[in-house]
Amino acid sequence: MRLLQEKVDETIRALGGYFRPLSGLARLIEEVGEVGEALEANDDQSLKAELVDVLMISTCLSNQYVTDLAEQHRRLGTEHDQEQGSFYRLVHEAGQVARVMNGYEGDKPPKRTEDIIPIGTSLARLQRELFRLARPLELDLLKEIDQTNEKNLRRDRTRFALTRDPVTEETIDHFRSATGNTERLWGAPVHEAGMLLEAHIRAALPSLRRFLRCARIEGIDGFIIEAPIERSDSLLRVKEQADQIGRIIKEQTPLSFKEAPYRIDVYAPQLGPVSPYHAEDDHRMFLVLHVDE
Known part of the structure; x- marks a missing residue:
């Protein structure tokens, strides 16, 4: 199968x-x-x-x-x-x-x-x-x-228009390549160069809302969001990006934290190779949203 x-x-x-x-x-x-x-x-x-x-x-x-x-x-x-x-x-x-x-x-x-x-x-x-x-x-x-x-x-081959689905987003491939993760994942759209972070997160919200509804029942391990970061940026910059994304998610998701408790893990190149949250990527950081049991 x-x-x-x-x-x-x-x-x-x-x-x-x-x-x-x-x-x-x-x-x-x-x-x-x-x-x-x-x-x-x-x-x-x-x-x-x-x-x-x-x-x-x-x-x-x-x-x-x-x-x-x-x-x-x-x-x-x-x-x-x-x-x-x-x-x-x-x-x-x-x-x-x-x-x-x-x-x-x-x-x-x-x-x-x-x-x-x-x-x-x-x-x-x-x-x-x-x-x-x-x-x-x-x-x-x-x-x-x-x-x-x-x-x-x-x-x-040419019959259908190109469609997007959170299971086929390249964000998942980027995250796996950077971390070696093999969990069952959905992903947000890839961050496009020049796109404001808030616009990027808003584009991910329809899939994220679906994830919050079904992840616990279906056993989907996480939802991947990527954000731009340079390896030379400070750890403070990573925190600022993560805080902004977390704020947008909290404001825009239809389920309260109490109804669908979740946590967000941050993976970035600034977190050293010995860290379980290290991401070997020169231009991206990743946030992984997990729905808690």
Whole structure:
């Protein structure tokens, strides 16, 4: 499953980026409906194609929330599962995905008393149902999706406009390169030369607000914000930058600290190599926002 996620990620990045999450959800529901059409028509060839499409878009959504599908399927016991597939269960799991995503991305926040199932769990359950439905067709979904990826690259390379997503922002690459960090991360847009710091942080706020809603439930470890700094700048300058960013975040995020307690760690080249917060970068410092348990 990890290889599947990597291949899908490579394909999507080559095509211009992930759909916005609610657009991706609409695609998922559309494809599940087409599975139903194929079942009703007893059209095995169409059914095979639609099952692959659902696997593809559900993996895209998993990647956007940095889900480890291999671990989720291990917990479900998917590899040794022998239950018969059910379209009704597939629809049910798609509904569960929609419920969680509406809480994260839409206008219907979850009730305070509602137990939220992580979207990674719901997506893995949905995929387990795909594998069950594929078994009587002697369809190897993981093999078929490789061919689908190649087809999508040939057909859709110029079809979609470039889109941004916090899981594909180059800020994450910059941070990993500077620190060696391997956690599950979202990132703000890259700081553009000449952009005022306040404008830069405001551009990150939509993704940051989403992060505050879902990070604790989905186990996303941190949200990366980069800011300009020169290695020759003083440690006081680092503190001033960090304080300004922290102030903007506190003023602009919709959740109070009490509702979504978070902490901010600062990584900078001024913090020496022996420090766990050292960043080996001549022109950037990084703030990592963590939502506390």
